């Protein structure tokens with residue numbers, strides 16, 4: 809919700825001062841926080857983005873399998889018409905290489921069964937933060953940094969876990985040398 813005293817700051821953030829009351833939650837918000845819709849008044853829906861997102865999230869939770877099936881079908885349909893269906897994925901990878909790297913690492917760890925059952929959503933977030941930090945360090949020092957498992961997931965003598973505490977940020981050249989060996 810926008811506090812009245814901060815309204816004058818909104819144009820500085822590129823947000824218009826025009827406010828609208830959401831029909832669902834009845835909260836007054838800047839127009840930018842409503843989903844775009846060409847056929848609606850002012851080109852926006854009467855429902856705010858929070859409410860719209862919540863609606864879709866709830867629908868997904870009520871029947872994830874159905875949602876996945878629908879997605880698969882529409883993907884195939886677009887693919888059949890010759891559309892560049894991977895464009896969005898490519899752009900996302902380019903924009904967020906650290907998120908992509910974190911997900912790839914998670915997949916590897918899943919395959920190797922190195923994600924413990926007691927791992928939490930917070931652990932996932934913490935892991936992503938480590939990847940984001942590695943990216944920031946890289947930008948800062950102009951050297952590539954990798955996120956590495958302190959104890960390798962598929963080590964020669966001992967196997968580590970895919971947890972935040974088993975991750976470290978290393979300069980890429982060091983990481984390559986370290987390989988899968990773990991010295992005690």
Ligand SMILES: [Zn+2]
Pocket residue numbers: 830831832833834835855856857858859
């Ligand atoms: Zn709302």
